[in-house]
Amino acid sequence: MREIHAPLCSRCGRPFTASGSNHLCKDCLIGERPFLRARAYGMYEGTLLEAIHLFKYSGNTAVGSILGRIMARKVYDSFDYNDFDVIMPVPLHIKKLRARGFNQALVLARVLARKKGIPLDWKTMKRSVDTSPQVGLGQSERSRNVRGAFAVDDAGRLQGTRVLLIDDVYTTGNTVSACADLLMESGASSVSVLTLARA
Numbered sequence: 001m002r003e004i005h006a007p008l009c010s011r012c013g014r015p016f017t018a019s020g021s022n023h024l025c026k027d028c029l030i031g032e033r034p035f036l037r038a039r040a041y042g043m044y045e046g047t048l049l050e051a052i053h054l055f056k057y058s059g060n061t062a063v064g065s066i067l068g069r070i071m072a073r074k075v076y077d078s079f080d081y082n083d084f085d086v087i088m089p090v091p092l093h094i095k096k097l098r099a100r101g102f103n104q105a106l107v108l109a110r111v112l113a114r115k116k117g118i119p120l121d122w123k124t125m126k127r128s129v130d131t132s133p134q135v136g137l138g139q140s141e142r143s144r145n146v147r148g149a150f151a152v153d154d155a156g157r158l159q160g161t162r163v164l165l166i167d168d169v170y171t172t173g174n175t176v177s178a179c180a181d182l183l184m185e186s187g188a189s190s191v192s193v194l195t196l197a198r199a
Contacts, residue, residue: 001048001070004040004198006077012173013038013077013198022077033173034180035191039076040170040198048197052168056104064104068111071196081116084164084192088120090179091150093127108196109166124158125179126151146178155186163191171199 007016009025011033016025042048055064089105097103106122113120128151152158163183165176170193180191 001041001051002043002045003074004042008077010078011035011037013040013170015043015198034177034184035165035193037078038170038173038176038193038195039079040195041071041074042197044169044171044197044199052197055107056100056168059101061102061107064102064107065111067196068108069115071108071194072112072115076194079192079194081118081164083162083190084118085162086121087113087116087118087164087166088125088179088183089122090165090167090175091122091125091127093130095130096127105167108168112164112166112194118164121157124153125183126153146175150179150182152182152186158183159187160189161187163188165191165193167193167195169197169199170195 004013004015007018007020007022008014009016009028010022011024011028014025014027044052051063051067054060055067087109089103089109092100092103092105103122109120109122112118127149129149131146131149165179165183167176170176176193176195180193183191
């Protein structure tokens, strides 16, 4: 599995091929991001891609727990678990949850919360709209697809909270951005993102 290391974008975590120091990528220079920073364990390819597919699409949650432990062991650039008050997974819509039987982001988040001693909150944020799968959609289609797809039950729980948002794969960042936008609007003081893989 090819781990992601510096140099990378100091905001979204996109790895750079050239040597040098961390700096903002073109997308982060042009547009605002609602999250403070995003980091990922490794590239969404090869063995890691196969492991994620086995976990996510074949229902192998034991593989998911192993992947969560791998995520927890890595030291991420410019990233300190002491900076977070709560860990939250990207939620699945109830229809997808029933069909799959589990939320892959929650499996990873549970492992991280236990290993790092950070409270886990998987109830405050919900996926209120059953969106189409993001796979195969372009950048603008992905953005439209998740706009307004999430809701917060009790914004009072989030006031001044530093949130670590967990998902399995960071592709364009539209899903985690939609969640981060909502969490910030609901009173969170900051949102950072940690994913297992980066496409």
